[in-house]
Amino acid sequence: MSLKIHKPGIQASLQDAGRLGYQHWGVPIGGAMDILSMQAANLICGNDLSAAVIECTLHGTLLEFQEPHQFTVTGGGAIATLNNRPISFNELINATKGDLFQLHPSPNGCRSYIAVCGGFAIEPDLNSCSTYPPAKLGGINGDYLKAGDTLAICTRKNGVRHQALADTNNSSDEESIQSILKKAKNNVALTQKEVTLYIHRGPEWDWFDLLAKENLLKKQWVVGNSSTRMAYLLNGPALQKIDTQELISTPVTRGIIQVTTSGQPIILMADAQTIGGYPRIAWVGSNDLPILAQCRPGVQLNFQLQELVDAIDN
Amino acid sequence: MAAGVSIYSIHDLALTISFDLGIGEEAHRIVMLLKKELEKGVTKEIVDIVPAYNSLSVYFSSKTALMLAMAGIKKIATEIATSPTTSTATSVETKTNTLVEIPVCYELPFAIDTPAILARLGMSQEEIIQRHSQKKYTVYMNGFIPGFSYMGTLDSRLELPRKKVPTGSVPAGSVAIAAQQTGIYPFESPGGWHIIGRTPIKMFEKNRSPACLLQPGDTVLFYPITVSELENWL
Numbered sequence: 001m002s003l004k005i006h007k008p009g010i011q012a013s014l015q016d017a018g019r020l021g022y023q024h025w026g027v028p029i030g031g032a033m034d035i036l037s038m039q040a041a042n043l044i045c046g047n048d049l050s051a052a053v054i055e056c057t058l059h060g061t062l063l064e065f066q067e068p069h070q071f072t073v074t075g076g077g078a079i080a081t082l083n084n085r086p087i088s089f090n091e092l093i094n095a096t097k098g099d100l101f102q103l104h105p106s107p108n109g110c111r112s113y114i115a116v117c118g119g120f121a122i123e124p125d126l127n128s129c130s131t132y133p134p135a136k137l138g139g140i141n142g143d144y145l146k147a148g149d150t151l152a153i154c155t156r157k158n159g160v161r162h163q164a165l166a167d168t169n170n171s172s173d174e175e176s177i178q179s180i181l182k183k184a185k186n187n188v189a190l191t192q193k194e195v196t197l198y199i200h201r202g203p204e205w206d207w208f209d210l211l212a213k214e215n216l217l218k219k220q221w222v223v224g225n226s227s228t229r230m231a232y233l234l235n236g237p238a239l240q241k242i243d244t245q246e247l248i249s250t251p252v253t254r255g256i257i258q259v260t261t262s263g264q265p266i267i268l269m270a271d272a273q274t275i276g277g278y279p280r281i282a283w284v285g286s287n288d289l290p291i292l293a294q295c296r297p298g299v300q301l302n303f304q305l306q307e308l309v310d311a312i313d314n
Numbered sequence: 315m316a317a318g319v320s321i322y323s324i325h326d327l328a329l330t331i332s333f334d335l336g337i338g339e340e341a342h343r344i345v346m347l348l349k350k351e352l353e354k355g356v357t358k359e360i361v362d363i364v365p366a367y368n369s370l371s372v373y374f375s376s377k378t379a380l381m382l383a384m385a386g387i388k389k390i391a392t393e394i395a396t397s398p399t400t401s402t403a404t405s406v407e408t409k410t411n412t413l414v415e416i417p418v419c420y421e422l423p424f425a426i427d428t429p430a431i432l433a434r435l436g437m438s439q440e441e442i443i444q445r446h447s448q449k450k451y452t453v454y455m456n457g458f459i460p461g462f463s464y465m466g467t468l469d470s471r472l473e474l475p476r477k478k479v480p481t482g483s484v485p486a487g488s489v490a491i492a493a494q495q496t497g498i499y500p501f502e503s504p505g506g507w508h509i510i511g512r513t514p515i516k517m518f519e520k521n522r523s524p525a526c527l528l529q530p531g532d533t534v535l536f537y538p539i540t541v542s543e544l545e546n547w548l
Contacts (some may be wrong), residue, residue: 020361020362020373021361021362022362022458023362023364023371023373024362024363024364024365024530025456025460025461025524025525025526026456026457026458026459026460026461026526027460027541031352126520132460133519134459134460134501135459135460135500135501135518136501136520137460200323200326202324203322203324203332231399247455248336248337248366248367248368248369249366249367249373249455249464250368250369251324251328251330251364251369251370251371253324253327253328253371254325255325255326256324258382273457273458273459274364274456274457274458275366275455275456275457280389284326285325285326286325286326286377
Protein backbone atom coordinates (compact mmCIF):
# COMPACT_ATOMS: atom_id res chain seq x y z
CA MET A 1 0.00 0.00 0.00
CA SER A 2 1.75 3.12 -1.12
CA LEU A 3 1.79 6.46 -2.82
CA LYS A 4 4.53 7.47 -5.22
CA ILE A 5 5.80 11.05 -5.50
CA HIS A 6 6.45 12.02 -9.13
CA LYS A 7 6.78 15.76 -8.47
CA PRO A 8 6.86 17.08 -4.91
CA GLY A 9 6.00 20.70 -5.75
CA ILE A 10 7.22 23.45 -3.42
CA GLN A 11 8.45 22.05 -0.10
CA ALA A 12 5.81 19.32 0.09
CA SER A 13 6.32 17.61 3.43
CA LEU A 14 4.73 15.29 5.96
CA GLN A 15 3.31 17.23 8.89
CA ASP A 16 1.23 16.38 11.95
CA ALA A 17 0.30 18.39 15.05
CA GLY A 18 3.97 19.17 15.72
CA ARG A 19 6.67 18.36 18.21
CA LEU A 20 5.58 19.69 21.58
CA GLY A 21 7.84 19.79 24.60
CA TYR A 22 11.28 20.06 23.00
CA GLN A 23 11.66 23.81 22.62
CA HIS A 24 14.08 23.81 25.56
CA TRP A 25 16.42 21.85 23.25
CA GLY A 26 15.96 24.38 20.49
CA VAL A 27 13.55 22.14 18.55
CA PRO A 28 10.75 24.13 16.86
CA ILE A 29 7.16 22.95 17.36
CA GLY A 30 6.72 22.63 13.59
CA GLY A 31 3.73 20.67 12.33
CA ALA A 32 1.03 21.66 9.86
CA MET A 33 0.92 25.40 9.19
CA ASP A 34 -2.89 25.21 8.90
CA ILE A 35 -3.67 22.93 11.83
CA LEU A 36 -7.43 23.00 11.12
CA SER A 37 -7.07 21.73 7.54
CA MET A 38 -4.71 18.99 8.74
CA GLN A 39 -7.28 17.93 11.36
CA ALA A 40 -10.15 18.18 8.86
CA ALA A 41 -8.30 15.92 6.42
CA ASN A 42 -7.84 13.30 9.13
CA LEU A 43 -11.47 13.54 10.29
CA ILE A 44 -12.72 13.02 6.74
CA CYS A 45 -10.48 9.94 6.39
CA GLY A 46 -11.40 8.57 9.81
CA ASN A 47 -7.80 8.81 10.99
CA ASP A 48 -6.45 10.00 14.32
CA LEU A 49 -7.00 13.74 14.51
CA SER A 50 -3.25 14.43 14.44
CA ALA A 51 -2.03 11.77 11.99
CA ALA A 52 0.65 12.88 9.53
CA VAL A 53 -0.63 14.33 6.25
CA ILE A 54 1.14 15.76 3.20
CA GLU A 55 1.33 19.54 3.29
CA CYS A 56 1.66 21.04 -0.22
CA THR A 57 2.42 24.69 -0.82
CA LEU A 58 0.62 26.15 -3.86
CA HIS A 59 0.71 23.89 -6.96
CA GLY A 60 3.11 21.53 -8.69
CA THR A 61 2.58 18.29 -6.76
CA LEU A 62 2.04 15.08 -8.79
CA LEU A 63 1.38 11.78 -6.97
CA GLU A 64 0.45 8.28 -8.09
CA PHE A 65 -1.68 5.83 -6.14
CA GLN A 66 -0.08 2.41 -6.43
CA GLU A 67 -3.15 0.56 -5.11
CA PRO A 68 -6.80 1.55 -4.67
CA HIS A 69 -7.17 4.06 -1.82
CA GLN A 70 -9.58 6.49 -0.29
CA PHE A 71 -8.15 9.92 0.33
CA THR A 72 -9.06 13.55 0.74
CA VAL A 73 -7.54 16.94 0.06
CA THR A 74 -8.30 19.93 2.32
CA GLY A 75 -7.09 23.52 2.63
CA GLY A 76 -6.51 25.31 -0.66
CA GLY A 77 -4.01 27.13 -2.81
CA ALA A 78 -4.45 24.86 -5.82
CA ILE A 79 -6.94 23.12 -8.06
CA ALA A 80 -6.82 19.36 -7.49
CA THR A 81 -7.32 16.77 -10.21
CA LEU A 82 -7.39 12.99 -10.33
CA ASN A 83 -6.39 11.80 -13.81
CA ASN A 84 -6.88 15.38 -15.01
CA ARG A 85 -10.49 15.53 -13.82
CA PRO A 86 -11.12 18.17 -11.14
CA ILE A 87 -11.97 16.81 -7.69
CA SER A 88 -13.61 18.57 -4.74
CA PHE A 89 -11.75 19.57 -1.60
CA ASN A 90 -12.99 18.24 1.77
CA GLU A 91 -14.54 15.08 0.31
CA LEU A 92 -13.59 11.45 0.51
CA ILE A 93 -12.35 10.38 -2.93
CA ASN A 94 -11.78 6.88 -4.29
CA ALA A 95 -8.57 6.37 -6.21
CA THR A 96 -7.73 3.24 -8.14
CA LYS A 97 -4.33 1.78 -8.95
CA GLY A 98 -2.33 4.06 -11.22
CA ASP A 99 -4.48 7.16 -10.60
CA LEU A 100 -2.56 10.42 -10.82
CA PHE A 101 -3.30 13.20 -8.35
CA GLN A 102 -2.13 16.66 -9.35
CA LEU A 103 -2.23 20.20 -7.98
CA HIS A 104 -2.67 23.02 -10.52
CA PRO A 105 -2.44 26.81 -10.11
CA SER A 106 -5.38 28.61 -8.53
CA PRO A 107 -5.78 32.25 -7.48
CA ASN A 108 -6.28 31.94 -3.71
CA GLY A 109 -5.11 30.09 -0.61
CA CYS A 110 -1.66 28.65 -0.05
CA ARG A 111 -1.54 25.19 1.43
CA SER A 112 -3.36 21.94 0.76
CA TYR A 113 -3.32 18.81 2.89
CA ILE A 114 -3.59 15.27 1.57
CA ALA A 115 -4.68 12.52 3.95
CA VAL A 116 -5.22 8.85 3.09
CA CYS A 117 -7.53 6.50 4.97
CA GLY A 118 -5.36 4.60 7.44
CA GLY A 119 -2.63 7.24 7.46
CA PHE A 120 0.98 7.16 6.31
CA ALA A 121 3.37 4.63 7.86
CA ILE A 122 6.08 6.96 9.13
CA GLU A 123 8.35 6.49 12.16
CA PRO A 124 8.14 9.49 14.46
CA ASP A 125 11.20 11.37 15.72
CA LEU A 126 10.75 12.93 19.17
CA ASN A 127 7.07 11.93 19.15
CA SER A 128 6.21 13.55 15.83
CA CYS A 129 6.33 12.78 12.11
CA SER A 130 6.54 16.48 11.25
CA THR A 131 9.34 17.19 8.82
CA TYR A 132 12.07 19.55 10.02
CA PRO A 133 15.00 19.34 7.56
CA PRO A 134 17.55 21.47 9.50
CA ALA A 135 17.81 18.70 12.14
CA LYS A 136 16.72 15.83 9.86
CA LEU A 137 13.59 15.17 11.94
CA GLY A 138 10.39 13.46 10.78
CA GLY A 139 9.19 12.78 7.25
CA ILE A 140 11.26 10.44 5.10
CA ASN A 141 14.84 10.69 6.43
CA GLY A 142 14.07 14.12 7.86
CA ASP A 143 13.63 15.75 4.48
CA TYR A 144 10.99 17.36 2.30
CA LEU A 145 9.37 14.94 -0.17
CA LYS A 146 11.43 14.29 -3.30
CA ALA A 147 10.60 12.92 -6.74
CA GLY A 148 10.85 9.12 -6.56
CA ASP A 149 9.90 8.86 -2.85
CA THR A 150 7.38 6.18 -1.97
CA LEU A 151 5.10 6.75 1.00
CA ALA A 152 3.82 3.60 2.69
CA ILE A 153 0.19 3.66 3.82
CA CYS A 154 -1.12 1.87 6.93
CA THR A 155 -3.69 -0.78 6.10
CA ARG A 156 -5.56 -0.47 9.38
CA LYS A 157 -8.82 1.46 9.12
CA ASN A 158 -8.45 1.57 5.36
CA GLY A 159 -11.74 2.11 3.63
CA VAL A 160 -13.63 3.00 6.78
CA ARG A 161 -15.67 6.03 5.97
CA HIS A 162 -15.93 8.81 8.53
CA GLN A 163 -15.03 6.51 11.34
CA ALA A 164 -14.32 9.39 13.67
CA LEU A 165 -17.77 10.76 12.90
CA ALA A 166 -19.56 7.42 13.05
CA ASP A 167 -18.01 6.47 16.40
CA THR A 168 -19.07 9.66 18.04
CA ASN A 169 -21.89 9.20 20.49
CA ASN A 170 -20.96 12.22 22.50
CA SER A 171 -22.71 15.27 21.09
CA SER A 172 -20.03 17.71 22.24
CA ASP A 173 -17.39 15.68 20.36
CA GLU A 174 -19.68 15.71 17.34
CA GLU A 175 -19.99 19.48 17.70
CA SER A 176 -16.24 19.99 17.91
CA ILE A 177 -15.72 17.77 14.84
CA GLN A 178 -18.25 19.77 12.85
CA SER A 179 -16.67 22.96 14.11
CA ILE A 180 -13.21 21.91 12.88
CA LEU A 181 -14.57 20.94 9.45
CA LYS A 182 -16.51 24.17 9.16
CA LYS A 183 -13.67 26.43 10.33
CA ALA A 184 -11.19 24.73 8.03
CA LYS A 185 -13.49 25.18 5.01
CA ASN A 186 -14.53 28.74 5.82
CA ASN A 187 -10.96 30.07 6.17
CA VAL A 188 -11.24 33.56 4.60
CA ALA A 189 -7.78 33.35 3.04
CA LEU A 190 -9.01 30.49 0.81
CA THR A 191 -11.17 32.94 -1.14
CA GLN A 192 -9.81 36.44 -0.50
CA LYS A 193 -6.71 38.45 -1.25
CA GLU A 194 -7.19 40.81 1.67
CA VAL A 195 -7.45 39.47 5.18
CA THR A 196 -7.92 41.02 8.63
CA LEU A 197 -6.14 39.42 11.57
CA TYR A 198 -6.45 40.13 15.27
CA ILE A 199 -3.22 40.97 17.04
CA HIS A 200 -2.29 41.53 20.65
CA ARG A 201 0.31 43.92 22.04
CA GLY A 202 3.69 42.23 22.25
CA PRO A 203 6.13 42.55 25.18
CA GLU A 204 8.10 45.29 23.38
CA TRP A 205 5.05 47.19 22.02
CA ASP A 206 6.16 50.34 23.85
CA TRP A 207 9.65 50.25 22.37
CA PHE A 208 8.09 51.55 19.15
CA ASP A 209 7.13 55.11 18.31
CA LEU A 210 3.53 56.24 17.78
CA LEU A 211 3.88 56.27 14.01
CA ALA A 212 5.11 52.67 14.01
CA LYS A 213 2.11 51.54 16.06
CA GLU A 214 -0.24 53.51 13.81
CA ASN A 215 1.36 52.09 10.68
CA LEU A 216 1.09 48.56 12.00
CA LEU A 217 -2.64 49.00 12.62
CA LYS A 218 -3.62 51.23 9.69
CA LYS A 219 -1.41 50.30 6.75
CA GLN A 220 -1.85 47.26 4.59
CA TRP A 221 0.94 44.73 4.90
CA VAL A 222 1.83 42.50 2.01
CA VAL A 223 3.02 38.92 2.59
CA GLY A 224 6.55 38.87 1.13
CA ASN A 225 7.81 36.50 -1.54
CA SER A 226 10.43 34.86 0.65
CA SER A 227 7.90 33.82 3.29
CA THR A 228 8.42 30.23 4.46
CA ARG A 229 7.26 27.72 7.06
CA MET A 230 9.68 29.46 9.43
CA ALA A 231 8.50 33.04 9.05
CA TYR A 232 6.42 35.45 6.94
CA LEU A 233 8.17 38.64 5.89
CA LEU A 234 5.83 41.60 5.66
CA ASN A 235 6.29 44.45 3.21
CA GLY A 236 5.21 47.93 4.25
CA PRO A 237 6.63 51.02 5.95
CA ALA A 238 9.65 50.51 8.24
CA LEU A 239 8.67 50.43 11.92
CA GLN A 240 10.94 52.66 14.02
CA LYS A 241 11.90 52.06 17.62
CA ILE A 242 11.91 54.90 20.16
CA ASP A 243 14.91 53.75 22.07
CA THR A 244 18.01 51.94 21.00
CA GLN A 245 18.04 49.25 23.68
CA GLU A 246 18.71 45.71 22.53
CA LEU A 247 16.62 42.76 23.63
CA ILE A 248 18.48 40.00 25.46
CA SER A 249 17.64 36.82 23.53
CA THR A 250 14.53 35.22 24.96
CA PRO A 251 12.09 32.43 24.00
CA VAL A 252 9.85 33.06 20.98
CA THR A 253 7.14 31.01 19.31
CA ARG A 254 4.79 30.98 16.32
CA GLY A 255 2.47 33.95 15.95
CA ILE A 256 4.94 36.48 17.35
CA ILE A 257 5.58 39.55 15.17
CA GLN A 258 9.25 40.53 15.49
CA VAL A 259 10.71 43.68 13.98
CA THR A 260 14.17 43.42 12.43
CA THR A 261 16.90 46.06 12.75
CA SER A 262 15.80 47.56 9.43
CA GLY A 263 12.23 47.93 10.75
CA GLN A 264 10.62 45.06 8.81
CA PRO A 265 8.01 43.01 10.66
CA ILE A 266 8.34 39.22 10.53
CA ILE A 267 5.64 36.84 11.74
CA LEU A 268 7.09 33.64 13.19
CA MET A 269 5.39 30.53 11.81
CA ALA A 270 5.39 26.76 12.53
CA ASP A 271 9.14 26.14 12.09
CA ALA A 272 10.14 29.29 14.02
CA GLN A 273 13.34 29.15 16.00
CA THR A 274 12.84 28.87 19.76
CA ILE A 275 14.94 31.83 20.91
CA GLY A 276 14.95 35.29 19.36
CA GLY A 277 16.53 38.67 19.91
CA TYR A 278 14.33 41.08 17.91
CA PRO A 279 11.73 43.21 19.71
CA ARG A 280 8.25 41.71 19.60
CA ILE A 281 5.75 44.42 18.71
CA ALA A 282 2.69 42.15 18.69
CA TRP A 283 1.43 38.61 18.28
CA VAL A 284 -1.23 36.83 16.25
CA GLY A 285 -3.33 34.44 18.33
CA SER A 286 -3.61 30.69 17.73
CA ASN A 287 -7.11 31.08 16.27
CA ASP A 288 -5.83 33.25 13.43
CA LEU A 289 -2.72 31.21 12.55
CA PRO A 290 -4.62 28.88 10.15
CA ILE A 291 -5.80 32.00 8.27
CA LEU A 292 -2.24 33.28 8.04
CA ALA A 293 -1.08 29.84 6.88
CA GLN A 294 -3.43 30.14 3.88
CA CYS A 295 -2.13 33.60 2.90
CA ARG A 296 0.14 33.31 -0.11
CA PRO A 297 2.80 35.90 -0.98
CA GLY A 298 1.09 39.06 -2.25
CA VAL A 299 -1.94 38.79 0.07
CA GLN A 300 -2.71 42.02 1.95
CA LEU A 301 -3.00 41.86 5.72
CA ASN A 302 -4.80 44.33 7.98
CA PHE A 303 -4.12 44.12 11.69
CA GLN A 304 -6.71 44.90 14.31
CA LEU A 305 -5.66 45.29 17.91
CA GLN A 306 -7.48 43.09 20.38
CA GLU A 307 -7.29 44.08 24.03
CA LEU A 308 -6.55 41.17 26.29
CA VAL A 309 -9.46 40.69 28.64
CA ASP A 310 -7.06 39.33 31.18
CA ALA A 311 -4.92 41.96 32.84
CA ILE A 312 -1.55 40.30 33.12
CA ASP A 313 0.60 42.94 34.74
CA ASN A 314 -1.22 43.67 37.92
CA MET B 315 19.51 41.68 46.05
CA ALA B 316 16.10 42.09 44.50
CA ALA B 317 15.85 41.64 40.78
CA GLY B 318 12.78 43.19 39.13
CA VAL B 319 10.38 40.59 37.76
CA SER B 320 7.88 40.90 34.95
CA ILE B 321 5.48 38.27 33.69
CA TYR B 322 3.71 38.59 30.37
CA SER B 323 2.10 36.61 27.56
CA ILE B 324 4.24 36.14 24.47
CA HIS B 325 1.35 34.23 22.94
CA ASP B 326 -2.01 32.81 24.02
CA LEU B 327 -0.34 29.54 25.04
CA ALA B 328 2.92 30.91 26.47
CA LEU B 329 4.01 33.07 29.39
CA THR B 330 7.43 34.59 29.91
CA ILE B 331 8.92 35.53 33.25
CA SER B 332 11.72 38.02 32.81
CA PHE B 333 14.24 39.23 35.39
CA ASP B 334 15.75 42.69 35.28
CA LEU B 335 19.32 41.39 35.04
CA GLY B 336 21.93 41.16 32.28
CA ILE B 337 23.46 37.97 30.85
CA GLY B 338 25.51 36.15 33.47
CA GLU B 339 25.67 33.70 36.36
CA GLU B 340 23.30 35.65 38.62
CA ALA B 341 20.46 35.75 36.08
CA HIS B 342 21.13 32.11 35.17
CA ARG B 343 20.93 31.06 38.83
CA ILE B 344 17.56 32.75 39.30
CA VAL B 345 16.16 31.35 36.03
CA MET B 346 17.25 27.83 37.00
CA LEU B 347 15.79 28.17 40.52
CA LEU B 348 12.47 29.16 38.96
CA LYS B 349 12.66 26.25 36.50
CA LYS B 350 13.23 23.87 39.41
CA GLU B 351 10.23 25.23 41.30
CA LEU B 352 7.96 25.03 38.24
CA GLU B 353 9.04 21.46 37.55
CA LYS B 354 7.66 20.47 40.97
CA GLY B 355 4.28 20.61 39.26
CA VAL B 356 2.45 23.92 39.23
CA THR B 357 0.00 22.42 36.75
CA LYS B 358 -0.12 19.28 34.65
CA GLU B 359 -0.91 21.42 31.65
CA ILE B 360 2.63 22.78 31.27
CA VAL B 361 4.01 21.27 28.06
CA ASP B 362 7.44 22.90 28.04
CA ILE B 363 9.67 25.10 30.18
CA VAL B 364 12.28 27.01 28.19
CA PRO B 365 15.04 28.76 30.13
CA ALA B 366 16.93 31.63 28.51
CA TYR B 367 19.61 34.08 29.72
CA ASN B 368 17.49 36.24 32.03
CA SER B 369 14.03 34.91 31.24
CA LEU B 370 12.06 31.70 31.15
CA SER B 371 9.01 30.77 29.12
CA VAL B 372 6.29 28.35 30.09
CA TYR B 373 4.20 26.75 27.33
CA PHE B 374 0.71 25.50 28.16
CA SER B 375 -1.67 23.03 26.52
CA SER B 376 -4.63 25.39 26.86
CA LYS B 377 -5.39 29.08 27.28
CA THR B 378 -7.38 28.32 30.42
CA ALA B 379 -4.44 26.55 32.03
CA LEU B 380 -2.25 29.57 31.30
CA MET B 381 -4.76 31.96 32.87
CA LEU B 382 -5.13 29.79 35.95
CA ALA B 383 -1.40 29.35 36.48
CA MET B 384 -0.32 32.95 35.93
CA ALA B 385 -0.79 34.39 39.41
CA GLY B 386 0.88 31.40 41.08
CA ILE B 387 3.88 31.54 38.77
CA LYS B 388 4.28 35.26 39.35
CA LYS B 389 4.28 34.69 43.10
CA ILE B 390 6.95 32.00 42.86
CA ALA B 391 9.09 34.14 40.53
CA THR B 392 8.83 37.18 42.81
CA GLU B 393 9.74 35.13 45.88
CA ILE B 394 12.80 33.75 44.12
CA ALA B 395 13.93 37.12 42.80
CA THR B 396 13.50 38.91 46.12
CA SER B 397 14.62 36.18 48.49
CA PRO B 398 17.73 37.19 50.41
CA THR B 399 18.98 33.63 50.09
CA THR B 400 18.85 33.68 46.29
CA SER B 401 22.00 35.68 45.84
CA THR B 402 23.88 33.48 48.26
CA ALA B 403 22.48 30.22 46.85
CA THR B 404 25.39 28.02 46.02
CA SER B 405 25.86 26.85 42.48
CA VAL B 406 25.15 23.32 43.73
CA GLU B 407 21.47 24.20 43.93
CA THR B 408 21.09 25.23 40.32
CA LYS B 409 23.83 23.39 38.48
CA THR B 410 22.89 20.00 37.11
CA ASN B 411 26.09 18.48 38.57
CA THR B 412 26.94 17.34 35.08
CA LEU B 413 30.41 18.17 33.80
CA VAL B 414 30.73 17.48 30.10
CA GLU B 415 34.23 17.42 28.62
CA ILE B 416 34.23 18.19 24.92
CA PRO B 417 37.22 17.50 22.66
CA VAL B 418 38.04 20.27 20.19
CA CYS B 419 40.53 20.30 17.34
CA TYR B 420 41.67 23.93 17.25
CA GLU B 421 43.90 23.36 14.19
CA LEU B 422 43.48 24.35 10.55
CA PRO B 423 41.54 23.69 8.40
CA PHE B 424 38.88 23.33 11.11
CA ALA B 425 39.66 26.60 12.92
CA ILE B 426 38.17 28.43 9.96
CA ASP B 427 38.19 31.96 11.40
CA THR B 428 41.27 31.75 13.65
CA PRO B 429 43.69 33.27 11.07
CA ALA B 430 41.38 36.25 10.61
CA ILE B 431 40.98 37.02 14.33
CA LEU B 432 44.59 36.61 15.53
CA ALA B 433 45.50 40.24 14.86
CA ARG B 434 42.19 41.58 16.19
CA LEU B 435 42.66 39.73 19.45
CA GLY B 436 46.39 40.46 19.50
CA MET B 437 47.34 36.95 20.50
CA SER B 438 48.78 33.75 19.06
CA GLN B 439 46.75 30.69 18.12
CA GLU B 440 48.22 28.89 21.15
CA GLU B 441 46.93 31.62 23.43
CA ILE B 442 43.41 31.41 21.92
CA ILE B 443 43.44 27.64 22.53
CA GLN B 444 44.73 28.06 26.04
CA ARG B 445 42.23 30.79 26.97
CA HIS B 446 39.27 28.95 25.43
CA SER B 447 40.05 25.57 26.97
CA GLN B 448 41.28 26.61 30.40
CA LYS B 449 37.97 27.61 31.94
CA LYS B 450 34.66 25.97 32.72
CA TYR B 451 31.53 27.26 31.02
CA THR B 452 27.91 27.18 32.11
CA VAL B 453 25.21 26.19 29.62
CA TYR B 454 22.73 29.08 29.80
CA MET B 455 20.20 27.97 27.20
CA ASN B 456 19.57 25.97 24.02
CA GLY B 457 18.13 27.59 20.94
CA PHE B 458 18.83 28.90 17.43
CA ILE B 459 18.73 25.34 16.02
CA PRO B 460 18.22 22.03 17.86
CA GLY B 461 21.16 21.32 20.16
CA PHE B 462 22.81 24.73 19.88
CA SER B 463 23.86 25.58 23.45
CA TYR B 464 24.75 29.11 24.48
CA MET B 465 27.63 28.91 26.96
CA GLY B 466 29.42 31.56 29.03
CA THR B 467 31.30 33.29 30.20
CA LEU B 468 34.12 33.61 27.72
CA ASP B 469 37.53 34.99 28.76
CA SER B 470 37.12 38.74 28.21
CA ARG B 471 40.28 38.81 26.06
CA LEU B 472 38.51 36.56 23.49
CA GLU B 473 35.49 38.86 23.12
CA LEU B 474 34.62 39.84 19.55
CA PRO B 475 31.34 41.12 18.11
CA ARG B 476 29.46 38.79 15.75
CA LYS B 477 30.48 38.86 12.11
CA LYS B 478 28.83 41.69 10.19
CA VAL B 479 27.90 39.28 7.43
CA PRO B 480 27.09 35.74 8.63
CA THR B 481 28.77 32.78 6.94
CA GLY B 482 26.27 31.03 4.67
CA SER B 483 27.24 27.53 5.69
CA VAL B 484 29.07 26.66 8.91
CA PRO B 485 30.06 22.96 9.11
CA ALA B 486 28.44 20.77 11.79
CA GLY B 487 30.59 20.49 14.91
CA SER B 488 32.13 23.94 14.50
CA VAL B 489 33.13 25.47 17.85
CA ALA B 490 32.62 29.21 17.80
CA ILE B 491 32.82 32.39 19.89
CA ALA B 492 30.93 35.70 19.84
CA ALA B 493 30.71 38.44 22.47
CA GLN B 494 30.87 36.72 25.89
CA GLN B 495 29.59 33.40 24.56
CA THR B 496 30.88 30.18 23.09
CA GLY B 497 28.81 27.55 21.29
CA ILE B 498 28.88 24.59 18.92
CA TYR B 499 26.94 24.33 15.64
CA PRO B 500 25.15 20.92 15.85
CA PHE B 501 24.22 20.92 12.15
CA GLU B 502 25.46 22.62 9.04
CA SER B 503 23.78 26.01 9.12
CA PRO B 504 24.33 29.71 8.48
CA GLY B 505 26.15 31.38 11.36
CA GLY B 506 27.62 34.67 12.52
CA TRP B 507 30.03 33.48 15.22
CA HIS B 508 33.81 33.13 14.79
CA ILE B 509 34.83 29.51 14.25
CA ILE B 510 37.91 28.48 16.22
CA GLY B 511 37.73 24.69 16.04
CA ARG B 512 35.76 21.50 15.43
CA THR B 513 34.43 18.81 17.75
CA PRO B 514 33.69 15.23 16.67
CA ILE B 515 30.95 15.03 19.34
CA LYS B 516 27.35 15.00 18.13
CA MET B 517 25.54 17.78 19.95
CA PHE B 518 22.10 16.55 18.87
CA GLU B 519 21.23 12.99 17.91
CA LYS B 520 17.54 12.18 17.61
CA ASN B 521 17.89 8.52 18.61
CA ARG B 522 20.08 9.16 21.65
CA SER B 523 18.66 9.76 25.12
CA PRO B 524 18.76 12.62 25.73
CA ALA B 525 18.91 13.73 22.10
CA CYS B 526 20.35 17.07 23.14
CA LEU B 527 23.82 16.61 24.69
CA LEU B 528 23.86 19.72 26.86
CA GLN B 529 21.15 20.91 29.25
CA PRO B 530 20.89 24.36 30.83
CA GLY B 531 22.90 24.31 34.05
CA ASP B 532 25.49 21.82 32.77
CA THR B 533 29.16 22.66 33.11
CA VAL B 534 31.36 22.31 30.04
CA LEU B 535 35.12 22.02 29.68
CA PHE B 536 36.83 21.96 26.27
CA TYR B 537 40.10 20.11 25.72
CA PRO B 538 42.36 20.26 22.65
CA ILE B 539 42.82 17.26 20.34
CA THR B 540 44.96 16.86 17.22
CA VAL B 541 43.78 16.70 13.62
CA SER B 542 44.38 12.93 13.51
CA GLU B 543 42.49 12.42 16.79
CA LEU B 544 39.55 14.37 15.32
CA GLU B 545 39.61 12.41 12.07
CA ASN B 546 39.84 9.05 13.85
CA TRP B 547 37.27 9.80 16.56
CA LEU B 548 34.84 6.94 16.97
